[in-house]
Amino acid sequence: MQIALFQPDIPQNTGTILRLCACLDVAAHIIEPAGFDASDRNFRRAGMDYLDHVRLKRHDSWSKFEEWRAEAACRLVLFTTRAAKSYLDFEYTASDVLLFGRETAGVTDAVVAAADARLVIPIKPPLRSLNVAVTAAMALGEALRQTGSGTAGSATQRDFW
Numbered sequence: 001m002q003i004a005l006f007q008p009d010i011p012q013n014t015g016t017i018l019r020l021c022a023c024l025d026v027a028a029h030i031i032e033p034a035g036f037d038a039s040d041r042n043f044r045r046a047g048m049d050y051l052d053h054v055r056l057k058r059h060d061s062w063s064k065f066e067e068w069r070a071e072a073a074c075r076l077v078l079f080t081t082r083a084a085k086s087y088l089d090f091e092y093t094a095s096d097v098l099l100f101g102r103e104t105a106g107v108t109d110a111v112v113a114a115a116d117a118r119l120v121i122p123i124k125p126p127l128r129s130l131n132v133a134v135t136a137a138m139a140l141g142e143a144l145r146q147t148g149s150g151t152a153g154s155a156t157q158r159d160f161w
């Protein structure tokens with residue numbers, strides 16, 4: 001299991017998600033441009049020393065990420081508030097990449113079109129969305145419950161920080 005963050009722009013959320021990935025031994029991908037850099041104080045504070053333990057790969061753009069994914073032959077599972085299918089009604093595989101959108105803008109239409117599956121965590125109407133780090137925790141909880149260890153799937157190199 002792996003996760004990817006599309007152009008994240010709130011450093012505390014990314015730090016929290018990378019800490020989660022370190023603890024669950026799930027590889028992470030950041031699709032640039034992010035709204036902050038690796039030296040950001042809030043990012044470092046949220047990720048703490050857990051950042052030293054995460055398997056992380058940075059992709060300069062969406063197209064670079066897609067090149068990597070084609071080679072790795074991983075399905076892309078997009079979490080979006082605009083999906084019709086619940087994340088509980090989906091059969092995950094160990095090599096899936098779970099993708100989460102930018103806090104302020106979600107993902108582009110091209111990203112939606114590229115996804116092999118689009119899933120929602122149902123929430124009470126008319127509320128708009130969950131925090132992205134909470135979404136990632138819930139999504140990983142279900143995906144790992146179904147598939148087992150977070151160490152499954154292809155490893156990535158650590159090349160961001």
Ligand SMILES: C[S@@+](CC[C@H](N)C(=O)[O-])C[C@H]1O[C@@H](n2cnc3c(N)ncnc32)[C@H](O)[C@@H]1O
Nearest residue numbers: 079080081100101103106120121129130132135
């Ligand atoms: C704060 S939301 C983005 C809201 C943005 N205005 C939009 O329209 O997508 C950030 C990301 O968290 C994830 N997310 C938040 N709530 C979700 C939900 N209920 N179901 C699935 N994904 C969710 C999605 O990946 C989303 O792109």
